[in-house]
Amino acid sequence: MSATPLLELRGIDKSFGPVQVLRDVAFAAYPGEVTALVGDNGAGKSTLVKCISGIYPIDAGEFVFDGQPVTISSPRDAASLGIEVVYQDLALCDNLDIVQNMFLGREKRNGLVLDEPTMEQMAAETLAGLSVRTVKSLRQHVSSLSGGQRQTVAIAKAVLWNSKLVILDEPTAALGVAQTAQVLELVRRLADNGLAVVLISHNMNDVFAVSDRIAALYLGQMVAQVKTTEITHAQVVELITAGRSGELGLAVDPGVNGNGAAPADSTTGGVS
Ligand SMILES: Nc1ncnc2c1ncn2[C@@H]1O[C@H](COP(=O)(O)OP(=O)(O)OP(=O)(O)O)[C@@H](O)[C@H]1O
Numbered sequence: 424m425s426a427t428p429l430l431e432l433r434g435i436d437k438s439f440g441p442v443q444v445l446r447d448v449a450f451a452a453y454p455g456e457v458t459a460l461v462g463d464n465g466a467g468k469s470t471l472v473k474c475i476s477g478i479y480p481i482d483a484g485e486f487v488f489d490g491q492p493v494t495i496s497s498p499r500d501a502a503s504l505g506i507e508v509v510y511q512d513l514a515l516c517d518n519l520d521i522v523q524n525m526f527l528g529r530e531k532r533n534g535l536v537l538d539e540p541t542m543e544q545m546a547a548e549t550l551a552g553l554s555v556r557t558v559k560s561l562r563q564h565v566s567s568l569s570g571g572q573r574q575t576v577a578i579a580k581a582v583l584w585n586s587k588l589v590i591l592d593e594p595t596a597a598l599g600v601a602q603t604a605q606v607l608e609l610v611r612r613l614a615d616n617g618l619a620v621v622l623i624s625h626n627m628n629d630v631f632a633v634s635d636r637i638a639a640l641y642l643g644q645m646v647a648q649v650k651t652t653e654i655t656h657a658q659v660v661e662l663i664t665a666g667r668s669g670e671l672g673l674a675v676d677p678g679v680n681g682n683g684a685a686p687a688d689s690t691t692g693g694v695s
Pocket residue numbers: 439442444462463464465466467468469470471694695
């Protein structure tokens with residue numbers, strides 16, 4: 424496991440009008456590791472991810488990427504650093520095939536024409552690099568794929584661009600047991616290939632099955648970021664639901680700016 428974060432956030436604040444959604448948030452994601460981002464509905468997970476991916480500007484705070492302070496003002500900035508997000512709704516086009524989906528909006532051209540052989544080869548190499556063997560033909564329409572296969576294509580699309588950090592928003596939410604296991608294996612493989620992976624999940628079994636670290640948001644504050652081996656299922660549930668764990672000597676990662684303690688007054692820490 425690497426001890427140097429690829430992405431480190433310090434003191435992130437984000438409000439929408441009078442509503443403060445993120446408050447002094449610290450967060451770190453490490454190459455070769457899966458960091459699970461957990462929190463109840465409305466805790467601020469999606470907002471944090473949208474700040475990281477340049478969709479929302481932050482009000483205050485610092486981003487450090489690969490050891491350098493960076494400003495992320497647009498999704499293009501995030502993509503150029505190698506940050507990709509796979510959203511829950513996948514944004515795949517049913518009427519296009521796998522290759523067309525993987526290159527949608529970033530097609531390779533040979534002069535004026537699409538360079539289909541190169542795109543097909545890159546798609547095949549990416550899927551092979553992820554040990555994906557469940558897809559029969561790269562030219563099959565996405566509409567004919569199972570939920571797990573669709574998720575696989577969406578993840579492969581995200582890693583096609585020399586990504587360094589991949590953020591997955593509830594990748595198993597709509598999947599059955601076998602497909603969930605397949606997708607979790609793929610999530611693990613991404614990290615084993617050296618990527619920093621952030622996994623948003625409400626499913627504690629998934630979180631404990633695949634993550635190296637767990638970051639818990641509660642009412643817009645990061646109440647813990649700990650190694651998965653150092654926390655129990657019950658303690659994570661307590662952090663998510665109460666913002667603190669009575670018996671937990673919180674071991675917040677070095678370099679993460681949060682103090683690891685629960686909000687001094689968690690009733691004022693967020694929004695309803
Ligand atoms: N554009 C916005 N304008 C105003 N408030 C917003 C906006 N986006 C999010 N919020 C509020 O910020 C809070 C955090 O929302 P967010 O979607 O980040 O939570 P979440 O942890 O991702 O929740 P969930 O698990 O339900 O997706 C919520 O109370 C939400 O209503």
